Amino acid sequence: MYNKGTVIAGLAIFVLFVTFPIWFNGLDAGAMPKYTEAEMVPNGEKACVAPADVMRDTHMQLLNEWRDDVLRNSDRVMVKVDGKEYRKGLQIACMECHSNKEKFCDSCHEYAAVQPTCWDCHLTPAAIKEAQ
Amino acid sequence: MDTKRRKFLKMAGASVLAGIGAPAIVKLSTKDAVAAGGGHGAAKASHGGGHGAEESSGVRLGMVIDMRKFYDNQGMLDKAIESCYRVHNTPKIDNPKSEIKWIWKTGYGNAFPEKSHNHRSHTVHESSFPVLCNHCDNPSCVKACPTKATFVVEKNGIVAMDFHRCIGCRFCMAACPYGARSFNWEDPRPHIDKPYNADFPTRMRGVVEKCNFCGERLALGQEPACVEACKGTGAIVFGDLNDPKSEVRKVLDSEFTIQRKPSAGTKPSVFYIV
Numbered sequence: 001m002y003n004k005g006t007v008i009a010g011l012a013i014f015v016l017f018v019t020f021p022i023w024f025n026g027l028d029a030g031a032m033p034k035y036t037e038a039e040m041v042p043n044g045e046k047a048c049v050a051p052a053d054v055m056r057d058t059h060m061q062l063l064n065e066w067r068d069d070v071l072r073n074s075d076r077v078m079v080k081v082d083g084k085e086y087r088k089g090l091q092i093a094c095m096e097c098h099s100n101k102e103k104f105c106d107s108c109h110e111y112a113a114v115q116p117t118c119w120d121c122h123l124t125p126a127a128i129k130e131a132q
Numbered sequence: 133m134d135t136k137r138r139k140f141l142k143m144a145g146a147s148v149l150a151g152i153g154a155p156a157i158v159k160l161s162t163k164d165a166v167a168a169g170g171g172h173g174a175a176k177a178s179h180g181g182g183h184g185a186e187e188s189s190g191v192r193l194g195m196v197i198d199m200r201k202f203y204d205n206q207g208m209l210d211k212a213i214e215s216c217y218r219v220h221n222t223p224k225i226d227n228p229k230s231e232i233k234w235i236w237k238t239g240y241g242n243a244f245p246e247k248s249h250n251h252r253s254h255t256v257h258e259s260s261f262p263v264l265c266n267h268c269d270n271p272s273c274v275k276a277c278p279t280k281a282t283f284v285v286e287k288n289g290i291v292a293m294d295f296h297r298c299i300g301c302r303f304c305m306a307a308c309p310y311g312a313r314s315f316n317w318e319d320p321r322p323h324i325d326k327p328y329n330a331d332f333p334t335r336m337r338g339v340v341e342k343c344n345f346c347g348e349r350l351a352l353g354q355e356p357a358c359v360e361a362c363k364g365t366g367a368i369v370f371g372d373l374n375d376p377k378s379e380v381r382k383v384l385d386s387e388f389t390i391q392r393k394p395s396a397g398t399k400p401s402v403f404y405i406v
Contacts, residue, residue, distance in 0.1 A: 120336035131326035
């Protein structure tokens with residue numbers, strides 16, 4: 001191999017550079033967002049359309065399904081889970097109980113570095129309250 | 133060498149003949165089947181050029197606006213507009229270049245340019261006409277939309293919008309013959325009357341919006357906001373155009389009504405008694 005020293009050193013620098021985001025924080029993803037039950041569900045409601053772990057994993061799919069049902073298929077029939085009825089909608093269903101968007105949505109989205117665009121159009125409970 | 137070349141030419145000639153001839157033979161022998169599946173028959177049925185009398189099927193929501201009720205009561209018109217804007221968190225922007233219109237007032241000449249002439253009655257000349265999205269049977273905006281953000285709802289014929297999908301290209305605005313679509317040039321929220329309607333979202337900068345025939349209210353069994361604002365006067369009659377027993381059809385069957393720009397071929401679902 002020609003220029004062995006330069007090539008291997010270059011490769012090493014390249015690998016280090018590419019993996020920078022992984023090792024820079026000492027292989028630590030940072031502290032998981034901490035929250036209390038009261039911050040997540042200020043009105044103390046226990047029931048939801050699905051168990052918490054399912055919602056944590058798939059709330060984005062569910063919201064997309066609801067969106068397509070309501071807008072595209074004109075299917076605004078309420079979702080009935082365990083005798084409780086929910087309207088299909090982020091602003092009109094989810095935020096009824098999870099009325100603290102800054103804690104409930106943002107804390108985790110910031111941790112996961114995702115920037116959903118929901119609130120460009122949908123009104124947060126805080127925005128509704130502020131405008132009253 | 134010579135025989136091989138001759139053999140090759142014969143083979144090539146036969147292949148070319150077979151290649152050209154085969155489709156023709158297939159076409160001749162399966163004439164009926166091809167015609168049925170060829171798509172030409174189906175296209176004819178859905179072609180609603182606006183000249184024929186093709187009727188759409190299923191529920192087809194529409195309205196009749198009785199201007200006779202509005203001539204002496206233009207305040208009711210403002211009430212209807214106000215009600216719509218409040219229900220849908222629609223911004224009120226005075227600048228005509230960036231204003232957002234769901235239902236708005238215009239003069240007779242602008243509403244019905246094809247029926248306009250220079251000896252209109254004073255009443256017609258001086259009155260404002262409410263205009264809104266016509267929820268056409270043959271909507272040109274839907275054809276223009278590259279993302280299917282605007283579409284006809286199969287269930288009720290409303291020309292609806294999915295703001296999530298709108299990319300703000302404004303093709304629909306160019307395609308709409310009625311100017312019923314508005315583009316959000318700026319963040320609409322500062323221009324929305326407060327308090328908000330908490331059950332309806334706002335829009336963001338960069339999307340097109342228009343009247344949705346109050347699809348969200350119909351789902352709750354309510355009338356459209358503008359219809360409700362004129363309740364009791366019969367100024368706006370709303371219902372299924374395809375149901376011969378509906379109130380709107382009774383009015384259509386008994387009164388002389390006009391549409392906006394029927395020559396555009398879009399077959400509007402909003403009718404006017406002038």
